[in-house]
Amino acid sequence: EAGVTQFPSHSVIEKGQTVTLRCDPISGHDNLYWYRRVMGKEIKFLLHFVKESKQDESGMPNNRFLAERTGGTYSTLKVQPAELEDSGVYFCASSQVLGENEQFFGPGTRLTVL
């Protein structure tokens, strides 16, 4: 069974540019989550999809971040325009069932904004 995949693995952009991160969850997992870890801080929750619907986007830092999950399969996270403080590692995770199931994480995308 393929795990959660993320693309790209690394992205280096300049301040003001746009970047789109992609996450492919494990097949059949309705729940998809985005997290990020900025330098020296904890891994923080960003948002949660159930299929194509946003269930909770309370962790999204501001309106420069837009997440979508059209069709309930893969998800994209767009940052526009990127700022220096957006640098960090963005993780995607998926789970089959809400609640007590483990979340399976992808390898992350390391974003560097110069």
Next chain:
Amino acid sequence: SQQGEEDPQALSIQEGENATMNCSYKTSINNLQWYRQNSGRGLVHLILIRSNEREKHSGRLRVTLDTSKKSSSLLITASRAADTASYFCATASGSYQLTFGKGTKLSVIP
């Protein structure tokens, strides 16, 4: 301190020794999970312990949970060089989002 705060921040041991990492949290939880992250890699789920469980084993891993003290410990027995990684505890409360600590960086010296 943060929810899901690990202790110590860094731990260095010899191969074959046991490694113990602790995690404290503040709010009530549904479950607590431990993850491992090798350098430059993603998070790998190690073990989940529910709030009504006190101890759980998986291979060389042993996790305890004390909800009265809001703390958990992860014990890795007979450590190997391949266990070198960062270890994170994450708590799941009423919602589904996980709250992570900053992690413990474990170094196992061959």
